Amino acid sequence: MTIETEFVNKQALINHYTKLIPRHVLAHYPTPLLRANCLATAGGAVELWFKRDDLISFGFGGNxxxxxxxxxxxxxxxxxxxxxxxxxxxxxxxxxxxxxxxxxxxxxxxxxxxxxxxxxxxxxxxxxxxxxxxxxxxxxxxxxxxxxxxxxxxxxxxxxxxxxxxxxxxACAMGVLGHVLAVFELYQQCLCQGVGPDAIVLAVGSGGTYAGWLLGTKLLKLSWTVLGFTVSREADAVSQQVADLASQAATLLQLDWRFQASDAPVYGGFIGQGYGIPSSEAADAIQRVAQAEGVLLDPVYTGKAMAGLLHGLDKQQWRYKTLVFIHTGGEPAFFCGQWRMVTST
The missing domain is CATH 3.40.50.1100 (Rossmann fold)
Structure with a gap:
């Protein structure tokens, strides 16, 4: 199959499934896809990009x-x-x-x-x-x-x-479909900007976002891997929740697909003392990204996921060469008292 034929086939899939997903558009899309040019990652061997869903132009943003x-x-x-x-x-x-x-x-x-x-x-x-x-x-x-x-x-x-x-x-099947559309959006951006991700990385709480990325990736038969860092439950429980939600959303698209927990790899170890409780690892990751890229992460979701991602990059534990980090938003939490108690600045 030629590259041109593959593109036409994927665009046909995008058009087909977009018509099946009801949507009352509130914001302007696409959100930016920006390369991290100054953040030191694995000695420069890994290319890192941010999908800036924190910049969604409605309701203070966030995916x-x-x-x-x-x-x-x-x-x-x-x-x-x-x-x-x-x-x-x-x-x-x-x-x-x-x-x-x-x-x-x-x-x-x-x-x-x-x-x-x-x-x-x-x-x-x-x-x-x-x-x-x-x-x-x-x-x-x-x-x-x-x-x-x-x-x-x-x-x-x-x-x-x-x-x-x-x-x-x-976290429901209908909401998952909104994140399927985000997969379509990123695929088209990557084509336009010449980006070839090996993996998509995101924070996982209730599982709806990850489920959408899992389903959308399979719909388009994309080669990238979707990886999650749990900020809430135990990793195994999150994987099962994601699989269940993706299966339910597939049913809404008239697909008889059943995802398994093994289809949704989730990493643990960076929750800290619990959900919604800021951690020192997240604080360090937030400061590192802010000072290198001028990008503000949040202490509940993206800060903890980034802590896990940077740990793996620093230890050279990843085989991936090009990563896209989904910045899901959440900056308002940065301005609550609980966060100010742990920041050193």
């Missing part, structure tokens, strides 16, 4: 917007008139959902685990600015959000609303 564009189209189709979702108070997903609801003129209820914080900063401050309503579970178990989303949605139905409930962190 959660991609999934929400698809979910918004689905909500409009269902004639929903309010949103319910949840996570922690510094959730990028909740902040992004609140922005989407505000833009649509619809109420949004954010369900947070635990009790109301004393400080109003970071993403929590932005969610308040977007006029979200808040419901706290008063339970420190993150999973408590799941049952409370259902309770809040049911209460709203009894009041005559038609809520569109989005799972914790936006």
């Amino acid at each position: 959660k917007i991609r999934g929400l564009e698809v979910m918004l189209a689905d909500a409009i189709r269902q004639h929903a008139n309010c949103f319910v979702t949840g996570a922690g108070v510094q959730s990028n997903h909740v902040r992004a959902t609140a922005a989407v609801a505000a833009q649509q003129g619809l109420p949004c209820t954010a369900v947070y685990w635990g009790k109301p914080p004393t400080a109003v900063d970071g993403n929590y401050r932005l969610s308040r600015l977007f006029n979200a309503n808040f419901h706290f579970t008063h339970d420190d178990d993150r999973a408590s959000v799941d049952s409370h989303i259902s309770l809040v949605a049911e209460n709203l139905r009894q009041q005559g609303y038609r809520p569109y409930a989005i799972p914790r962190g936006g």
Whole structure:
């Protein structure tokens, strides 16, 4: 098969599946694909690029917007008139959902685990600015959000609303499809810019982003490997979650594909003391990238994933020559008190 034929075939696939994915576009695309020119990586033997989804031009950015564009189209189709979702108070997903609801003129209820914080900063401050309503579970178990989303949605139905409930962190099959579109976007950018990635690297929390990249990569039969660094659960559990979400999203595209945990390699060891808790390794990675590239990562997701990536590069543990790091956003968390406690600057 010639390069020209391969391109035509892939473009046909992109056109076909894009038509199958509902989307209410909120931002301008594509987001930049930029080379890291000054960050020292494996003595210069490895070429590193940033896919800057932190620069998505809506709701203070972050790739959660991609999934929400698809979910918004689905909500409009269902004639929903309010949103319910949840996570922690510094959730990028909740902040992004609140922005989407505000833009649509619809109420949004954010369900947070635990009790109301004393400080109003970071993403929590932005969610308040977007006029979200808040419901706290008063339970420190993150999973408590799941049952409370259902309770809040049911209460709203009894009041005559038609809520569109989005799972914790936006991890659902419909949201996964938004990240499939990101794969199509990056493939086309790489062709235009002459970039040939061996691997795509990203942070993995609830698994929706990784699932989209896994599914999109298989749809286009791309040669790159997708690698994740967990910032939440144990690596094996994350791999299974990603596989399940990718399988569910494939069903929405009328594909009888079943992914296995082995299809979604996830690395651990860089979570620190736990999800949402800044670590010294992430702080070092954030400072290193900021001083070398002028790029700001966040302490919850991208900082920890970058810590893992840089560790592997410094130890020359990777066989890859060209890597694309998906900058999923999250910078508002940088401006909350919890982060300031560990920064040295």
